[in-house]
Amino acid sequence: MLTLAIRNLARRRLRTLLTISGIAAAVAVLASLLAFGQGYRSGLNRELNAMGIQMMLVPIGCPYDAAARVIKGKALDVSLPDASLGAVRADSAVAVAAPVLMAAIPRPTEGRTDLWVGVDRDILPLKSWWKMKQGSTWFTGPDSVILGAEAAATELRQIGDPLYSPETGKTFRVCAILERSGTTDDSQFFIPIATAQNMFDQHGRLTAVAIRLKDPSLLAGAADRLQQTPGAQIVTMGEMMGTFLNLVETVRTLLLAIGAIAAAIGALTVFNTMLASVVERAAELGMLRAVGASRLDLFWLLGLESSLLAICGAMIGVAAAATLGPWIEKAVRTLVPMAPQGALLRLNPTIVGECAAMGLAVGIAAGLFPAWQASRMKPVEAMRAR
Amino acid sequence: MIGTENTAVAEALVKEYRRGAETVRALDGVSFEIRHGEMLAIVGPSGAGKSTLLHLLGCMDTPTSGQLTINGRSTSGLADRELTRMRRELVGFVFQHFALLPTLTVAENVALPGLFARRRAQKHADELLERVGLSHRRTHRPHELSGGEMQRVAIARALINSPKLLLADEPTGNLDTASGESILSLFRALNSEGLTVVLVTHNEALAKATNRIITLSDGKLVSDLRRSE
Ligand SMILES: Nc1ncnc2c1ncn2[C@@H]1O[C@H](COP(=O)(O)OP(=O)(O)OP(=O)(O)O)[C@@H](O)[C@H]1O
Ligand SMILES: [Mg+2]
Numbered sequence: 297m298l299t300l301a302i303r304n305l306a307r308r309r310l311r312t313l314l315t316i317s318g319i320a321a322a323v324a325v326l327a328s329l330l331a332f333g334q335g336y337r338s339g340l341n342r343e344l345n346a347m348g349i350q351m352m353l354v355p356i357g358c359p360y361d362a363a364a365r366v367i368k369g370k371a372l373d374v375s376l377p378d379a380s381l382g383a384v385r386a387d388s389a390v391a392v393a394a395p396v397l398m399a400a401i402p403r404p405t406e407g408r409t410d411l412w413v414g415v416d417r418d419i420l421p422l423k424s425w426w427k428m429k430q431g432s433t434w435f436t437g438p439d440s441v442i443l444g445a446e447a448a449a450t451e452l453r454q455i456g457d458p459l460y461s462p463e464t465g466k467t468f469r470v471c472a473i474l475e476r477s478g479t480t481d482d483s484q485f486f487i488p489i490a491t492a493q494n495m496f497d498q499h500g501r502l503t504a505v506a507i508r509l510k511d512p513s514l515l516a517g518a519a520d521r522l523q524q525t526p527g528a529q530i531v532t533m534g535e536m537m538g539t540f541l542n543l544v545e546t547v548r549t550l551l552l553a554i555g556a557i558a559a560a561i562g563a564l565t566v567f568n569t570m571l572a573s574v575v576e577r578a579a580e581l582g583m584l585r586a587v588g589a590s591r592l593d594l595f596w597l598l599g600l601e602s603s604l605l606a607i608c609g610a611m612i613g614v615a616a617a618a619t620l621g622p623w624i625e626k627a628v629r630t631l632v633p634m635a636p637q638g639a640l641l642r643l644n645p646t647i648v649g650e651c652a653a654m655g656l657a658v659g660i661a662a663g664l665f666p667a668w669q670a671s672r673m674k675p676v677e678a679m680r681a682r
Numbered sequence: 683m684i685g686t687e688n689t690a691v692a693e694a695l696v697k698e699y700r701r702g703a704e705t706v707r708a709l710d711g712v713s714f715e716i717r718h719g720e721m722l723a724i725v726g727p728s729g730a731g732k733s734t735l736l737h738l739l740g741c742m743d744t745p746t747s748g749q750l751t752i753n754g755r756s757t758s759g760l761a762d763r764e765l766t767r768m769r770r771e772l773v774g775f776v777f778q779h780f781a782l783l784p785t786l787t788v789a790e791n792v793a794l795p796g797l798f799a800r801r802r803a804q805k806h807a808d809e810l811l812e813r814v815g816l817s818h819r820r821t822h823r824p825h826e827l828s829g830g831e832m833q834r835v836a837i838a839r840a841l842i843n844s845p846k847l848l849l850a851d852e853p854t855g856n857l858d859t860a861s862g863e864s865i866l867s868l869f870r871a872l873n874s875e876g877l878t879v880v881l882v883t884h885n886e887a888l889a890k891a892t893n894r895i896i897t898l899s900d901g902k903l904v905s906d907l908r909r910s911e
Contacts, residue, residue: 300797303785583781586742587795588770588843591762675742675769 301600311569318565319609320616322558323655327617329551330647350515351532353384353505375501380525384505389514394418395489398503399496401463412485414492422506425477431455432472435488441468442486445476464495563662570602570666585675598667606659610652689847689878690716690739695748697734708734710901721873723889724882726898732882733851740775740849741768753846770799774840776850780832782824789820792838803842810838830861848879854888866891
C-alpha cells in the first residue's frame with residue numbers, strides 16, 4: 297500500500313513537489329516565528345538583567361512608557377527636577393544612581409533622528425557591555441562626546457576629531473568611540489549631563505535616574521521611600537518586565553496569526569492536490585474497487601498519500617527553518633520594535649516538534665475529505681467516469 | 683432454483699438509474715441462470731444494458747428489484763462491505779481499457795488484488811504470468827506492452843484471487859483481430875479448465891466461439907441460445 301501511495305505521488309512530480317513546498321513553507325514560517333518570539337523574550341530578559349538595575353525614577357506620566365523609552369533610547373517629553381537625583385543618591389539602599397537626559401535631534405535631510413544622551417560617570421557600571429576603542433578616554437571637558445560605533449561611522453569621525461552639530465550650533469570633540477554592541481547605544485551620542493542640559497535648554501532637568509541597589513532585597517523599602525520624590529515616580533524592574541512581556545505577547549499573537557495563515561495555505565495546498573488527484577483518478581479508483589478494494593482501503597490509500605506529503609513537507613520545513621533562520625531573523629528584526637541583541641532565533645526541540653506536528657496534523661486533516669470522497673465513489677460510476 | 687450446479691441465478695432483474703428527474707430502466711425483468719463451467723456471451727445493441735448486467739453479476743452494484751444469486755448467495759440488499767467481499771472472493775473482472783496501473787510493473791499489477799485481499803500474491807502472480815505467456819515482461823511497465831499483452835496482464839490480474847466467475851466487458855474492443863483471437867483462445871483455455879466465463883461483446887467471432895449467447899435489447903432478454911454439442 298505504501299509503495300502504491302509513493303508511486304502515485306511520484307506520478308505527478310511537479311504537483312507533489314509544489315504541495316510539499318507549500319507545507320514546508322508553512323512549517324518553516326511558523327517554526328521561525330515561534331522561535332523568534334521565544335528568542336525575543338529571553339534576549340530581552342538577558343539585556344535587562346545585564347543592566348543590573350532594579351528600578352528607575354521617572355517623571356510622573358505613563359511610567360512604563362517612560363521606562364521603556366529610557367531603556368531603549370527614545371527621547372522623553374517630560375522631565376524630572378535635578379534635585380530628585382540628590383534624593384536618590386542620599387538613600388541608604390542605593391548603590392549607583394545614574395542620571396540620564398535624552399534629547400532627539402531630527403535630521404530630516406539625512407532621514408534619521410539623532411539621539412543625544414547626557415550622562416555622568418555613574419552610567420559606566422550600568423553599561424557593563426561598553427567597550428571603548430583604542431585611545432578612548434572619558435569626557436575631558438564639557439565639549440567632549442562619546443560616539444556609538446554606528447554614529448561614528450555615519451559621522452565619519454575618529455577619536456580626537458571635532459564634531460559640529462548644526463542644529464544646536466555647538467562643536468564637540470570626540471573623546472571616545474564605543475565598540476559595536478548590537479544595542480541602541482551604537483547609534484547614540486553621549487555627552488556630559490550638564491552640557492546636555494544647556495544644549496537642550498533643560499536646565500536642572502533629567503529624563504530619568506537609573507538605580508542599582510546595594511542589595512536587591514532592599515527593593516520594597518527603597519521603592520516606597522523614593523516614591524515620595526516630588527514630581528517623580530518609581531518603576532521597578534519587575535513592573536518593567538511585565539510591560540515588556542506584554543509587548544512580547546502582542547508580538548507573539550501577531551506572529552501566531554501569520555503562522556495560522558501559513559498553516560491555512562499549507563492545508564489548502566494539500567486539499568487541492570488530493571481532491572484533484574481523486575477526480576483525475578476516478579476511473580482508476582473504480583478499478584481498484586472492482587478488483588476488491590474496500591472503501592476503507594481507498595480511504596487509507598489516499599490518506600497515506602496526503603500523510604506522506606505532510607511528512608515530507610514538515611521535515612523540509614523544519615530543515616528550512618534551521619538553515620534560513622538567520623535571514624528570517626534579520627528581516628523580522630527590522631520589523632519588530634526594540635529587538636534585543638544576540639541571536640534571537642532559537643530552534644529548540646519543542647518548537648520544532650510542535651511545528652512539525654502542526655504541519656502533519658494540518659496536512660493529514662486536509663487530506664481527509666478527499667480520501668473520504670474517494671472511498672464514497674461507487675465502483676460502477678467511477679468506471680463510467682473514464 | 684438455487685442449485686449447486688449454478689454459478690449465478692438471475693430472477694426478474696430490474697436495474698434503474700436516475701438521471702435527474704427521469705428514470706432509465708437499463709434492465710427490465712431479466713431472468714436466466716449460469717451453470718458452472720459455462721462460457722457465454724452477452725450481445726445486443728448499444729445501450730441494451732449489457733454492461734449493466736455484467737456489473738450486477740460482478741457485484742459492483744445491486745439490482746433495483748428482482749433477485750441475483752452468485753455462488754448461492756443473494757446480492758440484493760447487501761451492504762457495500764459484503765459486496766466488496768464477494769467481488770474479491772468470487773469474481774474476476776476484465777475491462778475494455780485494460781485498466782492497469784501505469785505506476786506499477788506488470789507483475790505488481792497482477793498481484794494488486796492480493797493487496798486488498800491481505801494475501802501475498804507475488805508468487806501466484808508469476809505463475810499466472812507464465813500461464814498467459816508474459817513471464818519475460820514481468821518487470822516492464824504497462825505502457826511498454828502492446829494492447830493484446832496488456833489485456834493478457836489484465837486477465838492474469840482477474841485470476842489472482844482464484845475467482846469462480848470471470849467477467850469481461852468487451853475485452854477485444856480495443857484490440858486488432860490477431861490480438862483478439864489470442865485473447866479468445868486464452869478465454870477458451872481457461873474455460874476448458876473449468877472456469878465460468880461471461881463475455882460482453884460486439885464481436886461476432888468472439889460470440890460464436892462461446893457455447894451460449896444471450897441477446898439483450900432495451901433491457902430485455904430477447905434470446906438465449908445454447909449450442910448443443
Ligand atoms: N450510471 C448510470 N447512470 C445513468 N444511466 C446509466 C448508467 N449506467 C447505464 N445507464 C444507462 O443504462 C442504459 C444501459 O447502459 P449499458 O451501459 O448497460 O449499455 P450497454 O449495452 O453496455 O451499451 P454499450 O454497448 O454501448 O456498452 C443506457 O441507456 C445507459 O445510458
Ligand atoms: Mg457497455
